[in-house]
Amino acid sequence: MKRKSASIILTSLLIGCFPIAVSAAEAPVLEVESHLLGSAYTNGKSTLKYHLNTGVSYGEDSQCIFTLSLPDGSSVDDSKIDCSSASVSLTNGDGYYPEEYTFQAVELNGEWKNGQFIYRLDQGDLELNLDLYPLEDKDSGREWSCLGGDGHGNYHFNLTVSGIVYDGAEVESQSFPVDISIFGYNYTSDAQKLYGEEGSPTIQPVFSSLKEKTNTSPEVKDEPVWTWVGDGEKPILCDALADDFYISWPENIDASSLTNSDVTITLSNNNGETLALSADKDFYIQSEGSETQIALTFQNWAFTPVYTSMTIDVDGTAKASETYDIGSVYVYEAQQGGGGQTVDGTVTAYSFYGFANLESWEQILGTPAYLLKTEKDGAEYYYAEDADSNGYLTQAPEEALTFDAVEERNPQLIGNTVYITTRTDLKEIEKTVDGENIVFTQAYPGWDFPLPLGSLLSPNACDESLEAAPGYVIPWGTENWITNEKWAWQKGIEEGWTGIEVTPYEGKYEWKVAKGASQQFSAETDSLTWEIIGDIDEGTSVTQEGLLTVAEDESHPSFAVTVTDPDGNLGTVTIKVTNPE
Numbered sequence: 001m002k003r004k005s006a007s008i009i010l011t012s013l014l015i016g017c018f019p020i021a022v023s024a025a026e027a028p029v030l031e032v033e034s035h036l037l038g039s040a041y042t043n044g045k046s047t048l049k050y051h052l053n054t055g056v057s058y059g060e061d062s063q064c065i066f067t068l069s070l071p072d073g074s075s076v077d078d079s080k081i082d083c084s085s086a087s088v089s090l091t092n093g094d095g096y097y098p099e100e101y102t103f104q105a106v107e108l109n110g111e112w113k114n115g116q117f118i119y120r121l122d123q124g125d126l127e128l129n130l131d132l133y134p135l136e137d138k139d140s141g142r143e144w145s146c147l148g149g150d151g152h153g154n155y156h157f158n159l160t161v162s163g164i165v166y167d168g169a170e171v172e173s174q175s176f177p178v179d180i181s182i183f184g185y186n187y188t189s190d191a192q193k194l195y196g197e198e199g200s201p202t203i204q205p206v207f208s209s210l211k212e213k214t215n216t217s218p219e220v221k222d223e224p225v226w227t228w229v230g231d232g233e234k235p236i237l238c239d240a241l242a243d244d245f246y247i248s249w250p251e252n253i254d255a256s257s258l259t260n261s262d263v264t265i266t267l268s269n270n271n272g273e274t275l276a277l278s279a280d281k282d283f284y285i286q287s288e289g290s291e292t293q294i295a296l297t298f299q300n301w302a303f304t305p306v307y308t309s310m311t312i313d314v315d316g317t318a319k320a321s322e323t324y325d326i327g328s329v330y331v332y333e334a335q336q337g338g339g340g341q342t343v344d345g346t347v348t349a350y351s352f353y354g355f356a357n358l359e360s361w362e363q364i365l366g367t368p369a370y371l372l373k374t375e376k377d378g379a380e381y382y383y384a385e386d387a388d389s390n391g392y393l394t395q396a397p398e399e400a401l402t403f404d405a406v407e408e409r410n411p412q413l414i415g416n417t418v419y420i421t422t423r424t425d426l427k428e429i430e431k432t433v434d435g436e437n438i439v440f441t442q443a444y445p446g447w448d449f450p451l452p453l454g455s456l457l458s459p460n461a462c463d464e465s466l467e468a469a470p471g472y473v474i475p476w477g478t479e480n481w482i483t484n485e486k487w488a489w490q491k492g493i494e495e496g497w498t499g500i501e502v503t504p505y506e507g508k509y510e511w512k513v514a515k516g517a518s519q520q521f522s523a524e525t526d527s528l529t530w531e532i533i534g535d536i537d538e539g540t541s542v543t544q545e546g547l548l549t550v551a552e553d554e555s556h557p558s559f560a561v562t563v564t565d566p567d568g569n570l571g572t573v574t575i576k577v578t579n580p581e
Contacts, residue, residue, distance in 0.1 A: 027169035028068040028076060028115075032161070036121060036178035037062050040144065041562075041570045042153075047336060048144035048182050050130075052533045052560060056144070056180055057123045064119040064176060068112075068166060076115030076166070083108040086163035088119070090126070091175060093158040093271065094304040095149050095353060097416055100142075102129050108161070119161075121178065126157065128336070132414045133347055140347040141337045142417065144182045147485055148334040148351075150303045153182035158271075191489035194482075203242050205284045205295030210246040220248045220290075224320040235310065236327045236473050237267075237300040238484060245294040245312060247320055255318040258287040262316030263294060267307035267328065269471060275307065292318070300328045301487040303353075306471035327473035331355060333457075333481035336417070344424040350457060351417045352481075354472030357465070361413040361420075366461035368409040368420065369402040372429055372440035383431050383440050391433045405444065418457075457481070500525055500563055500571025512576045516552035520545075521573060525565045533572075534559030550577060 038056040040048050048054055068076050090103040105125040110117060128142045149155040157180070162173035210227060211217050218225040228235060230243040237243070249255050260279035267275040277283055282298035294312060307328040314320045331354035338348025352358060372383035374393075381393040382400035394400060411420045426442045458479050468474050475483045500523050505511050513519045521530075523546070530542045536559050539551030548561055554577050563571045 027171055028070050028166050030161075030164065030171045030174050031067045031069070032174050032176040033065045033067070034176040034178065035062060036064050036159075036176075038121060038126070038178070038180040040180075040182050041572065042144075042146055042182060045560075045574065046146050048146075050143060051535070054533070055123050056126065056182075058121050062120065064178075066117040066119060066161065066164075068115040068164075068171070078112045078115065080167040081112045081115075082165040083112075083117075083163070085165070086161065088159055088161050091158045091160040093156060094269070094306045095156060099415055100129055100351070100417070102127050108164075126178070126180070132417070133349070133412065133419045140345075142349045142351070143337045144180075145334040145336045145351075146182050147482075148182070148336065149180075150488070154304075155180040155182070156304050187486045187489040191486045194486055203240060203297040203299060205242060205297055206244075207286045207293060207295065210248070210291060210293070213244070218248050220250055222250055224249050224253075224318075226320070226322045228324065232327070232473070234325050234327060235296070237296075237298060237307070237310075238328055238330050238473060240299060243296045245296065245322075247292040247294075247314065247318075249290045249292070249318055249320075251290065253318050254289060255287045255292050255316075256289055258285060258292055258314065258316045258318060260285050262314060264313045264315070265294075265296070265298075266311050266313075267300075267326070268309050268311070269305050269307045271305065273305045273307075301484060303329055303332065303484075306354075306469075308471035326471070327468065328471050329354065329473070330483045331468055331472050331474045331481075332483070332485060338422065344422075346422040346424075347419050348422060349417050349419050353416065354469050354474075355416070356467040356469040358413070358416065361411040361418050363463040363466055364413070364418055364461075365411055365420070365457060368405040368411060370405045370445075371397060371400045371402060371443045372431065373400075373443045374438055374440045382443075383433070383438075391431050393433055393438075403442075409444075500565060500569050502561070502563060502571040502573045505573045510574045510576055512578050513548060513550050514578045514580045515550055515554050516580055518547060518549045520547050521561060521563075522546055523563050523571050525563075525569075527566050529564045531562055531564075532559055533562055548575070550575070 036058070038058045040054055040056045042048050042054075045052075048056075068081065070076060086108045087106050088108070089106065090098045090101055092098060103126055105119075105121050108117060108119065128144060130141055133141065144153075146153040157178045158175050159178055160173055160175045164171040210229070213229055214227075218227060225248040227246040227248065228243065229246065230236070231239070231241055235243045247255070260283070263279065263283065263285055265277040265283055267277070277298050283294055283296045285295070286293045292314070300307070307326060309323055310326045311321065311323045331352065334351050334353070336349045336351050338346050352364065358364060374381055374383070376393070379395065381395055382397055384392050384394045384399045385401050386392060405423075408423055409421050411418065423442075423444055426444075429440050429442065430437055431440055432438070459475050459477070459481065460479060462474075466474060475481070502521055502523050504521070511519065528544075528546070530544055530546050532540065532542050535556050537551050537554050537556065540549065540554050540559075542548045542561055546563070556577065558574060558576055560572050560574050
């Protein structure tokens with residue numbers, strides 16, 4: 001796999017130049033050129049773990065240039081620029097909610113020189129709000145997720161500068177972007193499971209007349225009549241199904257000569273962002289006489305931007321235009337916190353993006369519950385009751401009696417995030433079966449928990465009153481929220497950003513090392529610096545040649561070994577500490 005270096009991306013990404021004309025004639029024009037890019041390495045984990053002493057940082061070239069210019073072309077007098085009431089704020093955008101984050105770089109501290117001001121971000125300026133829920137262990141709480149943003153840890157934020165005054169005239173507020181990349185976890189194998197070795201299947205156009213497809217024909221008078229044929233209430237561009245658009249032309253129009261080049265399809269959103277689709281790649285047309293079929297085969301994979309409308313323009317021997325409300329991104333969930341080395345009371349956070357009316361955890365979660373299980377004669381049984389409340393044993397979990405666990409698991413919805421507590425202190429509960437007192441153990445649902453509790457967090461467990469926000473689609477009928485989640489690791493689209501490759505490793509950058517044992521690690525790069533990140537006991541160490549030694553009495557179940565080259569590129573392997581065989 002080809003690796004991308006953090007240093008290359010930090011210095012090469014030009015986010016954009018955004019000129020704005022202000023309404024007051026005497027006020028200067030503000031132009032913002034944004035090169036703001038932050039990054040953080042997950043040390044091989046699926047989220048950025050704060051207890052591994054990592055955070056989002058910004059390179060030397062990460063900056064934003066504010067430039068004031070006067071409409072008449074005269075020079076700006078720096079002494080007339082007043083920023084005493086100016087501020088920068090985190091504002092609305094796609095793939096995040098401002099209240100999820102704390103933003104510190106609110107002031108314009110510094111000097112203007114020749115009408116220019118350099119604005120920067122430092123580590124800690126833009127962070128997740130961690131004060132929303134009581135934490136009970138270091139693996140709890142919200143953390144930057146490698147599966148947030150556009151599907152592989154890319155977050156696209158909008159900042160807004162306002163309150164700048166020049167010679168008594170206030171300059172109009174201006175928005176500008178900042179990108180943050182959270183990287184270091186490889187989902188290539190998962191993407192292959194979801195989409196196959198060659199990525200997602202290509203959507204093929206299916207041409208037929210509207211009459212053949214729908215058994216209907218619209219009444220046409222003086223204007224062209226548009227008919228959309230597809231699944232759902234509106235065109236959905238994130239699924240693997242084609243959407244067909246038919247134009248029924250008036251009798252005096254012959255559309256036979258129309259080709260793909262006569263059609264322009266543009267996606268747009270509420271922030272003014274647009275995307276022009278490609279003819280002979282994203283859509284195809286068939287046009288004969290009084291009917292034109294436009295087969296839209298485009299499949300939108302990215303989570304941002306969220307396009308809310310689509311305009312189809314036909315400009316050839318026949319002319320027509322139509323705009324549709326569309327769905328371009330699935331409502332999705334990113335696990336932001338929890339997991340790791342689970343201990344009792346771990347609070348796991350699941351953040352949701354794309355709902356219009358999420359107001360309670362009951363809408364998004366099945367009711368937390370547990371079963372009672374026991375072992376008898378080497379087999380596993382569950383506690384069940386008949387219609388008369390008489391207890392009996394069953395090996396079928398769907399027959400088992402479920403017990404309410406709302407109080408113990410304490411689900412809460414705060415903002416757009418559901419928090420639920422994992423319990424590992426399983427209680428023993430005695431029940432009577434056929435006159436015999438049997439001790440059962442609580443069984444909580446997990447990833448592989450048998451029915452009926454396996455779908456605690458899935459679209460199928462949701463309240464059907466939930467609605468999607470503009471541009472989003474709820475993936476009803478699916479078992480989980482990861483629809484299109486790992487798209488970035490599909491072959492042919494983009495491989496995960498993983499930095500320096502450390503060997504040996506297995507799976508998702510993990511390697512097991514027994515207590516009291518040593519392991520030699522290597523990387524195909526010169527002048528490396530090796531170090532351990534995370535909590536360890538005395539006696540666990542790594543040399544500058546990459547030789548790791550784990551103390552015989554190491555009490556921590558995991559930590560990370562990282563390597564850095566002179567350019568600042570990073571590599572890692574997560575160490576899972578095991579007992580000697």
